[in-house]
Amino acid sequence: MLLNTKTDLIDCTLKELEVQLAAYSLPAYRIRQLYHAIHKNFATDFNAITTFPASLRDSLEQSFSLKTAEIVKEVSAKDGAVKYLLRLTDDNYIESVYIPSAERGTLCISTMVGCPYGCTFCASGKAGFKRNLTTSEILTQFYLISRKNKITNIVYMGMGEPLANYNNVVKSVRMIADKDGRNMSPRHITISTVGIVDGIKNLANEKLPLNLAVSLHSPFQTEREKIIPSAKTFSINDIINACHYYINRTGRKVAFEYTVIPDVNDRTADADELYKLTKNSQIMINLIPLNDGKTNMREHVQRAKDFANLLREREREVVVRNSRGNDIYAACGQLQIFRPFRA
Secondary structure: OOOOOOEEOOOOOHHHHHHHOHHHOOOHHHHHHHHHHHHOOOOOOHHHOOOOOHHHHHHHHHHEEOOOEEEEEEEEOOOOOEEEEEEEOOOOEEEEEEEEOOOOEEEEOOOEEEOOOOOOOOHHHHOOEEEEOOHHHHHHHHHHHHOOOOOOEEEEOOOOOHHHHHHHHHHHHHHHHOOOOOOOOHHHEEEEEOOOHHHHHHHHOOOOOOEEEEEOOOOOHHHHHHHOHHHHHOOHHHHHHHHHHHHHHHOOOEEEEEEEOOOOOOOHHHHHHHHHHHOOOOEEEEEEEOOOOOOOHHHHHHHHHHHHHHHHHOOOOEEEOOOOOHHHOOOOOOOOOOOOOOO
16 A cells, blocks of 8 residues: 555645745745656655655655556557556555557557436446546656656546546646746646536636647437447537637637547538538547447547548548557556556
């Protein structure tokens, strides 16, 4: 067990770090060294900060911690994706996925232990919900996996609903983008949501040039509520209006994430309604073949391609996502903490 009662310094911005360490009367350069060690060099142990004298490292170790999680298992898919199982200090578990390609290395990170939204095609929701992740638990996924892989892009598309953990998610983005930290451009970061309208609008006001992905999954309100039970809370029209607000405030496109469920949301009527919802807007459509672990994936990929053709006939901007890691339960909608970690 990792149980940790010490103050977590990974959670701290540079200014917050100054407050936490005020009693030590450290010069500003020492505090900046510590911040760099955590957020640039990904230190998880004070002894690794060799720019500090041993006496200072020992003193900090008494009250503070640089460890909120550890990687306990990793497994590689045939297509090169790698899934990581991380244990948190309270013995809860989360999963993250690294997806390499010729042009980039993308990390899919989680924002909750489980998920409360219960989308019918998603394993994370079926596992139930335990709690939100802290800022440091979100960051630690990035930092630990960065030690093993070159990461150029981050997608907040793992377990959980990012905009229901709004403050910790936005704080983690700002710290990743901080020039004194990893200094990653927000243009390389994507936040996904089931469509929390207030969260989308708040995100638009953050002045962060993020990529926003909205999980739509059906253009019809009644059908969408069957797929996403929480959709009763926010109508499609409200989501569309929030997306337009986001586009106007940020100048960034919005992507509709759309899991293609054969004979449920891939009909001609669905294509017609999607066209009506997205015409004359900077909304693109990402189609995701269903990963149900039962049907041959080739069949689901073909159904997604067929639906893409229907949308292209209606002059919609559409991409069929190459969903990686299916053989290790690492593809979209497959992360689940309570299922045995499949090798």
